[in-house]
Amino acid sequence: MGRTLAEKVWDAHVVRRxxxxxxxxxxxxxxxxxxxxxQAFEALRLAGRAVRRPDLTIATEDHNVPTTDTLLPIADxxxxxxxxxxxxxxxxxxxxxHPMNDPDQGIVHVIGPQLGLTQPGLTxxxxxxxxxxxxxxxxxxxxxxxxxxxxxxxxxxxxxxxxKTMAVTVNGALPPGVTAKDLILAVIAQIGxxxxxxxxxxxxxxxxxxxxxxxxxxVCNMSIEAGARAGMIAPDGTTFAYLKGRPHAPTGADWDGxxxxxxxxxxDDDATFDTEVVIEASTxxxxxxxxxxxxxxAPLSSAVPDPASYDDPGLRGSVExxxxxxxxxxxxxxxxxxxxxxxxxxxxxxxxEDLRAAADVLRGRTVAPGVRTLIVPGSMQVKLAAEQEGLxxxxxxxxxxxxxxxxxMCLGMNPDTLSPGERSASTSNRNFEGRQGPxxxxxxxxxxxxxxxxxxxxxxxxxxLAPLAAPGSAAPAL
Amino acid sequence: xxxxxxxTGRAVPLRRTDVDTDQIIPSEWLKRVERxxxxxxxxxxxxxxxxxxxxxPAYRGATVLIAGENFGTGxxxxxxxxxLQDFGFRAxxxxxxxxxxxxxxxxxxxxxxxxxxxxxxxxxxxxxADPTLEVTVDLGAREVRAEGLPTASFDLDDFTRWxxxxxxxxxxxxxxxxxxxxxxxxxxxxxxxTTV
Numbered sequence: 001m002g003r004t005l006a007e008k009v010w011d012a013h014v015v016r017r018x019x020x021x022x023x024x025x026x027x028x029x030x031x032x033x034x035x036x037x038x039q040a041f042e043a044l045r046l047a048g049r050a051v052r053r054p055d056l057t058i059a060t061e062d063h064n065v066p067t068t069d070t071l072l073p074i075a076d077x078x079x080x081x082x083x084x085x086x087x088x089x090x091x092x093x094x095x096x097x098h099p100m101n102d103p104d105q106g107i108v109h110v111i112g113p114q115l116g117l118t119q120p121g122l123t124x125x126x127x128x129x130x131x132x133x134x135x136x137x138x139x140x141x142x143x144x145x146x147x148x149x150x151x152x153x154x155x156x157x158x159x160x161x162x163x164k165t166m167a168v169t170v171n172g173a174l175p176p177g178v179t180a181k182d183l184i185l186a187v188i189a190q191i192g193x194x195x196x197x198x199x200x201x202x203x204x205x206x207x208x209x210x211x212x213x214x215x216x217x218x219v220c221n222m223s224i225e226a227g228a229r230a231g232m233i234a235p236d237g238t239t240f241a242y243l244k245g246r247p248h249a250p251t252g253a254d255w256d257g258x259x260x261x262x263x264x265x266x267x268d269d270d271a272t273f274d275t276e277v278v279i280e281a282s283t284x285x286x287x288x289x290x291x292x293x294x295x296x297x298a299p300l301s302s303a304v305p306d307p308a309s310y311d312d313p314g315l316r317g318s319v320e321x322x323x324x325x326x327x328x329x330x331x332x333x334x335x336x337x338x339x340x341x342x343x344x345x346x347x348x349x350x351x352x353e354d355l356r357a358a359a360d361v362l363r364g365r366t367v368a369p370g371v372r373t374l375i376v377p378g379s380m381q382v383k384l385a386a387e388q389e390g391l392x393x394x395x396x397x398x399x400x401x402x403x404x405x406x407x408x409m410c411l412g413m414n415p416d417t418l419s420p421g422e423r424s425a426s427t428s429n430r431n432f433e434g435r436q437g438p439x440x441x442x443x444x445x446x447x448x449x450x451x452x453x454x455x456x457x458x459x460x461x462x463x464x465l466a467p468l469a470a471p472g473s474a475a476p477a478l
Numbered sequence: 479x480x481x482x483x484x485x486t487g488r489a490v491p492l493r494r495t496d497v498d499t500d501q502i503i504p505s506e507w508l509k510r511v512e513r514x515x516x517x518x519x520x521x522x523x524x525x526x527x528x529x530x531x532x533x534x535p536a537y538r539g540a541t542v543l544i545a546g547e548n549f550g551t552g553x554x555x556x557x558x559x560x561x562l563q564d565f566g567f568r569a570x571x572x573x574x575x576x577x578x579x580x581x582x583x584x585x586x587x588x589x590x591x592x593x594x595x596x597x598x599x600x601x602x603x604x605x606x607a608d609p610t611l612e613v614t615v616d617l618g619a620r621e622v623r624a625e626g627l628p629t630a631s632f633d634l635d636d637f638t639r640w641x642x643x644x645x646x647x648x649x650x651x652x653x654x655x656x657x658x659x660x661x662x663x664x665x666x667x668x669x670x671x672t673t674v
Binding site (some may be wrong): 015028029039055057058118145159186224227295318410413433434 | 493494495501505508509510512513525546547548552553554555559573581582600634635638645648651652655656658661662667668669670672674
């Protein structure tokens with residue numbers, strides 16, 4: 001019988017299989033950052049163990065780093081100590097590190113693909129749940145805890161039970177103005193935050209195949225928000241074109257050999273999935289969340305739901321709690337919800353294409369008075385590319401703040417946070433209570449909705465903005 | 479890792495679904511580089527609110543958490559498990575756990591016990607009616623027992639159960655297979671990427 005993409009990658013990495021035990025999987029690439037690694041390195045030290053394969057391990061500083069004044073010492077002493085700990089651990093154990101202000105520093109899930117380290121068919125882990133991002137290349141990539149980080153550092157393997165497989169097929173073409181972010185928010189709203197539990201999701205269908213690598217990364221990134229162990233997309237010409245020429249991509253005959261292998265990874269025609277979900281792309285529209293988990297989302301053109309419309313008492317209670325926390329009234333059109341902050345960035349939407357999309361909306365427009373708008377590139381390379389294209393000038397001319405690379409307001413471990421009661425439109429991945437700062441309220445949106453929201457001060461799709469005057473046309477008569 | 483064989487203790491019901499790890503331990507706590515001392519941050523935002531169930535005197539000292547569906551969703555932070563253990567919990571019962579949280583719990587000897595939603599609901603109701611109710615989580619028998627309720631069986635594979643009951647850590651077990659790992663490495667294609 002045929003095998004799925006996930007099963008092929010899994011099978012190619014089984015070091016040891018024994019009846020009644022988890023498979024021992026070899027790990028091709030281990031990404032490390034400052035937050036979930038210190039206790040793992042310390043455990044190695046206590047046990048007198050080395051890092052088995054520092055040449056398959058790479059570290060960066062992303063969660064804690066400030067996005068302004070990056071040449072100054074980190075003001076938060078606890079954050080500074082954590083970053084210093086990573087530097088010492090990398091030096092002691094021989095792990096390559098891209099520290100703050102390094103040209104390749106950035107969010108761990110942005111730099112892996114950018115450096116060409118993320119490749120089809122690899123197993124990739126990181127002490128971070130959004131490791132699912134790398135599945136966009138046809139890698140099997142998943143988040144792990146600190147004890148597992150220690151395990152991979154020490155052994156370059158991980159015991160894992162085989163996952164179930166789920167196909168999410170998106171047929172047809174996305175309507176104009178509908179992005180990868182809207183697609184994945186709609187998927188999560190449909191299957192729920194636990195719908196993918198125990199599964200690796202493979203995204204398939206015309207709408208997925210038509211996405212750029214950036215769009216595919218956005219989709220796979222949020223697989224964890226559907227509870228899935230990983231998300232994957234079969235590698236194709238789009239994948240190969242993105243990888244070719246990147247610093248760690250194979251070259252010459254190795255490139256040809258790699259591509260030939262990568263082409264074998266696609267799910268066989270006669271393979272079966274444990275679970276299948278089909279979505280028609282034509283039914284999708286710009287999506288936003290209204291609640292306190294990523295499954296609590298709805299079309300921007302709809303209204304805040306009424307808890308009374310839910311039959312299940314548990315679900316009704318959870319919606320009531322969410323609306324109370326979010327200070328939203330049932331029936332309010334989502335397009336009337338006013339925000340004080342807009343955040344464009346994160347491992348979900350902090351890549352160059354995301355910044356271009358936001359800049360296209362903001363070009364020639366102005367951020368609404370009182371709306372703090374942060375544009376945070378996902379890496380220093382993204383920052384550099386954006387500046388070379390003049391996107392920074394577009395953002396600052398509109399009244400937005402142009403920052404340096406890091407996780408920033410996605411989780412507020414650095415100074416970029418919401419204050420209690422503040423409300424954001426955010427291109428990040430989690431709208432949990434207090435995620436962006438204690439008492440903060442988060443609406444997850446796409447980069448273009450974030451930009452349009454910055455202009456009006458309320459949740460807005462770009463299609464609903466007043467058109468710009470054509471260049472050279474006369475100013476309207478007073 | 480501390481072995482887990484059988485545990486009996488009072489239980490506290492947490493009737494909330496989709497409890498994410500940002501709620502279990504907020505990100506501000508993740509700046510610490512230690513493995514201990516996270517109990518003070520457990521459910522920090524909720525514990526700032528009046529009458530949060532964990533703060534009611536009747537539930538002080540409870541060691542079994544009976545949670546709603548999809549417990550531990552979100553971030554991979556193992557600090558969530560460390561916080562629950564540091565606070566005194568030995569087991570969490572839910573009708574569904576997020577995968578990464580479950581793996582982290584099993585790696586630390588905090589037992590995640592998955593039971594059908596109706597059984598979890600009955601346990602929550604019993605613990606609400608009587609905060610002195612003692613719940614026994616018996617890993618050897620793979621059972622949860624509480625007075626007045628039918629015995630509930632839960633699934634856990636034999637290997638993981640053995641590892642928990644012996645208190646063995648994964649790294650030590652894996653290193654017994656060092657030779658197999660080295661042999662696998664020797665067969666990896668040379669074109670695979672390295673970070674140096």
